[in-house]
Amino acid sequence: MELIRTENLAKVYEDDGIKTEALRNINLSIKEGEFVAVIGPSGSGKSTLMQILGCLDRPTSGKYFFEEKEIHSYTDDELAHIRNYKVGFVFQSFNLLPRLSVLENVVMPLIYRGTPDKEREKKAKEVIELIGLSDRIDYQTSQLSGGQKQRVAIARALVTDPKIIFADEPTGNLDSKSGEVVLRFIQELNHQGHTIVIVTHESYVAQAAKRMLHIVDGEIDKDETVANQKIISKEGFSK
Amino acid sequence: MILFHDILKMTLRDLAVRKNRSALTILGIVIGITSIMVVMSVGKGAQEYVLGEIQRFGPNNVFILPGKEPSGPTGAMGTLLNDSLKERDIDDLSSKSNVPQAVSVIPYVFGSVSLSVGQEIERSMIIGSTVGSQKNFDLKLAEGRFFDEFDLNDKARVVIIGDEIRKKLFENSEAVGQKINIKNLDFQIIGVLAQKSKGSFIDFNDSLIAPYTAIQQDILGIRHFQRVAVEAQSEESIPTVVADIKMTLRENHKIEDPEDDDFNIQTQEDIAKTVGTITGILTVLLFSVAAISLVVGGVGIMNIMLVSVTERTREIGLRKSIGATNKNILTQFLAEALFLTISGGIIGVLLGTSLTYLGIYFVQEFAQIDFPFTFSFNGAVIGILVSSFIGLAFGVFPARQASRKSPVEALRYE
Structure with missing residues (x-):
């Protein structure tokens, strides 16, 4: 099933009367179960694309269909609802709340859903188990290493059973070893059927995906299937 | 949600x-x-x-104060003409033909004095009044008696003391019958007041009460009254009583313009x-x-x-x-x-x-x-x-x- 489709999507920023075209003429389609890497140099507009696809921002022009519905006329609340129920985000800078415990951070999206305490705690514990941090469940996230933080962020994205997970440079703030671990988890999620869009400027990260979208100057330069997807095992990248 | x-x-x-x-x-x-x-x-x-x-004072009491009604914040005018209330005024006010709806007219004099028993010296408030003051202030006696009309007419040097004073001067020994020296005059203690709740405008626990005839001139050295309490028959009759009082006093003092009043009247309502x-x-x-x-x-x-x-x-x-x-x-x-x-x-x-x-x-x-x-x-x-x-x-x-x-x-x- 087609999850995401855009038609001539464009985003223009206006700053002091000077218009900057961040995206133009974006036509793409992402189906359920795909693992797409959006790759391009910094300033190419890849993050802007992710923000629009993730319903954090609205396009200036063009059409965006999420689950075959045009979201152009959606209110802020309806977009918030999509973010809460259908989308999970993993950010470069983790964006965890430092004084909350691992469990409290993971459970947060479900708080905005109004899920009862017991149910959401059970769900959160499941995903924390999945990312292998059950022994850190009551730690404040400020006590965790970078890699562990990003795994908590992944758990937080997963806890709502989203249709799609957007990861914006998820390994950007990590050393290569913990970056690999995080990437392995993301790949693993895709194996389990999750749809994933990962934004990166590093080609070795993009190699872990199944499809690569090259963005240059706000346009899709190339859209290719990754010929030899690199499978990351516990020992690192397999050749 | x-x-x-x-x-x-x-x-x-x-x-x-x-x-x-x-x-x-x-x-x-x-x-x-x-x-x-x-x-x-x-x-x-x-x-x-x-x-x-x-409630305690009796809502029907009207007080006459000598002097002009205090008008400024300093009340300076209030001290002028403050010796205006004399014996004759009391007599006239007590007369049924002048103030028919008054139940009682009770004059008061008071002042601070030093008193002694043996070596013990205290300072306290002395109040002089008539027999009616007992009822007017609802005073109860712990022992002895209140002064009577004979004492009043005889200018008898008798005194009733508050409980606090009794404690200070006599501790546990008998007070009634003892002599107390006030301004070099000996007064005989004839009664002790029961502990009365403090608070009203006078603290009776720490006061002495005597016939006004005995203290007005001899102790306080004045010829006027500092306060007169007039009790009206009922709450409804207060305005009439006030009007009658004014008329009587103006006549006595030969006042034509109310602006020149040398007294002022306080009702309980005014105080409230x-x-x-x-x-x-x-x-x-x-x-x-x-x-x-x-x-x-x-x-x-x-x-x-x-x-x-x-x-x-x-x-x-x-x-x-x-x-x-x-x-x-x-x-x-x-x-x-x-x-x-x-x-x-x-x-x-x-x-x-x-x-x-x-x-x-x-x-x-x-x-x-x-x-x-x-x-x-x-x-x-x-x-x-x-x-x-x-x-x-x-x-x-x-x-x-x-x-x-x-x-x-x-x-x-x-």
């Missing part, structure tokens, strides 16, 4: 992180609500006190009004303090909330990215402002009540005024309502700022 207890938990946690700042922020609110609470408690107590006094005016001024004053500190406190809350919103911009972005609606964010910040001000309100109610209690305790203990302590339930309700309102009024702006942030820009904020 976000659950209520989650909002509460979030709020408590966020405020706990900013403990000191939060505590300082609510100071203005605390002061404001404390003032309201004090006003309400003292106001209620004052009202009860005055009503109680009037005077007390009401004083408490009214106090109320306005404290309410002004309350209003100013509440507005200043509210602006303080708004300021600190705006800082908090800016500091937590990224957090707002994150919360929005995981599905918080604008309303969720608004609620969170509004809840914080509300929690701050309501806490301030509760502290204010408690502090105000304690201060009132302490103040009244000291008044009772040292001024010996029987001012009752009352907890003002209305004050507490108003305090909490006002503090909630302040929280809403001054919290809305920062909370809206927070809720309107674009998630993308908020996430990008450094």
Whole structure:
């Protein structure tokens, strides 16, 4: 099933009367179960694309269909609802709340859903188990290493059973070893059927995906299937 | 829908992180609500006190004071002509043809004197009056007797002493029958007053009462009366009695223009009004303090909330990215402002009540005024309502700022 489709999507920023075209003429389609890497140099507009696809921002022009519905006329609340129920985000800078415990951070999206305490705690514990941090469940996230933080962020994205997970440079703030671990988890999620869009400027990260979208100057330069997807095992990248 | 207890938990946690700042922020609110609470408690107590006094004094009593009615804040005019009430006035006022609806007319003289028994010297208040004063002040005797008409006519040097004086001068030995020296004249103690509740305009526990004939000239050295109490038949007859008194006295003193009155008349209602005016001024004053500190406190809350919103911009972005609606964010910040001000309100109610209690305790203990302590339930309700309102009024702006942030820009904020 087609999850995401855009038609001539464009985003223009206006700053002091000077218009900057961040995206133009974006036509793409992402189906359920795909693992797409959006790759391009910094300033190419890849993050802007992710923000629009993730319903954090609205396009200036063009059409965006999420689950075959045009979201152009959606209110802020309806977009918030999509973010809460259908989308999970993993950010470069983790964006965890430092004084909350691992469990409290993971459970947060479900708080905005109004899920009862017991149910959401059970769900959160499941995903924390999945990312292998059950022994850190009551730690404040400020006590965790970078890699562990990003795994908590992944758990937080997963806890709502989203249709799609957007990861914006998820390994950007990590050393290569913990970056690999995080990437392995993301790949693993895709194996389990999750749809994933990962934004990166590093080609070795993009190699872990199944499809690569090259963005240059706000346009899709190339859209290719990754010929030899690199499978990351516990020992690192397999050749 | 976000659950209520989650909002509460979030709020408590966020405020706990900013403990000191939060505590300082609510100071203005605390002061404001404390003032309201004090006003309400003292106001209620004052009202009860005055009503109680009037009840005890007999609501039908009218007091005549010598001198002009005090008009300025200094009351300087009140001291002019203050020897205007003479023996003849009392006789005329007592006459049924002049003031038909008066039940009794009782003159008073009083002054501070030093008295001694052996080596013991005390200072105290001496009151001179007629036999009727016993009933007028509802005085009860613990032992002995009150003075009678014979004592009055004979200018008998007899005295009834308050319980406090008895304790000071005689401790446990018999007082009745003893001699007491006042201004080098010996007075015989013929009675001791029963402990009477303190408070009214005179503290009888610490006073002496004697026939006015015995002390007016010999002790106090005056020929006039300092106060005359006239009891009216009923509450309805008070205006008539007042009018009759005025007519009689003006005739006696040959006054044609009421402006030239050399006496003034206080009814219980007037006294209640005077007390009401004083408490009214106090109320306005404290309410002004309350209003100013509440507005200043509210602006303080708004300021600190705006800082908090800016500091937590990224957090707002994150919360929005995981599905918080604008309303969720608004609620969170509004809840914080509300929690701050309501806490301030509760502290204010408690502090105000304690201060009132302490103040009244000291008044009772040292001024010996029987001012009752009352907890003002209305004050507490108003305090909490006002503090909630302040929280809403001054919290809305920062909370809206927070809720309107674009998630993308908020996430990008450094």
